[in-house]
Amino acid sequence: TYLWFDEKGKKTRVAAPQYIDYVMTFTQRTVSDETIFPTKY
Template sequence: MQPKYADIMEWVAVNIFDFYQNLNQFYGVLAECCTQQSCPAMAAGPALNYTWVNQDRKSVQLPAPTYIDYVMTWVQNLLDDDSVFPTKAGA
């Protein structure tokens, strides 16, 4: 729940950052079990495969560890971008 005197955008940003950190630690535990050989595709069951859109705007299927690495890197880049998540007071 948002604290009474907290700015809504700052509160959301802090919670997104915390969620990202927790997710990153959680994946660190699973990384030993999910290798390129054991998880050749990023999927949620037999009917749903996740794909990555490459620089040529083409959808490509990646092994799960590679897909997760790409997603986590993309999110980290957003978190590091001051135009998306400002770090200076009043921004």
């Protein structure tokens, strides 16, 4: 099992497939955030 910390800081033990889903969702949300990666000048 893996540990995942949600946005509120809550620690959760999850299986590998769920962990990968969380990582991919977090990554997509972060990359799509205009305040972090602006696409306009």
